[in-house]
Amino acid sequence: MTVCRGCGIHLQHTDKNAPGYTPKEDSEYCQRCFRLMHYDDLTVSMRTGIDPDSVTDRLAEMDALILWVVDLFDFEAGMIPGIGRKLDGKDIILVCAKRDILPETLNHEKTARFVFSRLKEMGIKVKGLILTSKLHREGIQEVKNAVNMLGRGRPVAVMGRANSGKSTLLNNMMGKDVLTASRYPGTTLEFNELVIDGVTYIDTPGIEIEKSILMAVDEADLKQILPARTIRPMVYQINRDQSFAVGGLARLDLFNCDRATCTWYLSDKMPIHRSKASGADELWKKHYGGLLKPVANTPEFTEYRIRKDIDKVDVVIDGLGWACVSGQVSTIMIKVPKNVNVTFRKAML
Ligand SMILES: Nc1nc2c(ncn2[C@@H]2O[C@H](COP(=O)(O)OP(=O)(O)OP(=O)(O)O)[C@@H](O)[C@H]2O)c(=O)[nH]1
Ligand SMILES: [Mg+2]
Incomplete structure (x- = not known):
């Protein structure tokens, strides 16, 4: 049976709504x-379709x-x-992809220091x-x-979280777009072999x-949430209390601030609304889904609260x-x- 060159799934001609369908008998994709x-x-979403353990x-x-x-932009989710x-x-060779999304100030040395300390923590x-x-x-x-x-003559398997840039990396190594890459998590569906410069690679x-x-929003909102080019940090000076x-x-609510700074690293298409922390609950209730959008596909939220005890802390979503x-x-x-992971870490930049 032949497999799709783009995503690795077995090609089939019978079920239009199932993965692998093509109406053409001789199609490669x-x-x-x-x-x-x-x-x-996106005709068939496979966002929640692949068992994470099966790959590893x-x-x-x-x-x-x-x-x-x-x-690199979504490092915590990548772990x-x-x-x-x-x-x-x-x-294992760690490839930190999407370098271009982060500001130039993040050079190789800084990244290496950050990445190696995180890897060490995780063993x-x-x-x-x-x-x-x-x-x-x-x-x-x-x-x-x-x-x-x-x-050493072995095959090379390209592994990682959905949407991390595996297929794009391999296309880049080939110098042409053979594999399907897209902003939708779950693009590659099966182990997919190809040969580059005589070496066998496996896209996974x-x-x-x-x-x-990315799992908690409508797929139509991904274009707005995922940064497409180098992010410009948004810097806010804060005194007293503040909410974003x-x-x-x-x-994000910050309390008892004095000469504090909050710098956001987000897609430039994401709106940030700043207000006083005291009226923020009311504002949120009134404008949620209106002025405040996109929204999640769940009405349930989880709250985390920490005392700030290091100088520069990243609150990562x-x-x-x-x-x-x-x-x-x-x-x-x-x-x-609810279910979205938050990490408090020593500042990356
Ligand atoms: N700016 C930028 N975008 C990238 C880079 N690499 C990948 N992307 C984008 O990230 C998205 C995901 O890329 P893919 O190559 O499909 O990622 P994947 O890891 O193969 O995803 P799955 O097959 O779903 O596991 C696409 O929109 C790519 O264009 C990069 O180096 N820079
Ligand atoms: Mg892929």
């Missing part, structure tokens, strides 16, 4: 990939070099709990770290060099980003971005749709 590539149109279990059994792709244990003893060992970007093919030659050095389905805001609403997706809070602030409150 399924209809879903064809429409994604040419019309940016299969990789654990393979004798392969692993390229683990993490979206996979238990991955160190599951892939213990494997040769994950990697053989190397490469920053890549689809712009100017940044890092592509380095990836090829690393594969030549560490591959993304591991589900189950705690990301990021559309209807997140609320998986899939959405983060706010860096510095200066004197007593308490930070963050409210996000």
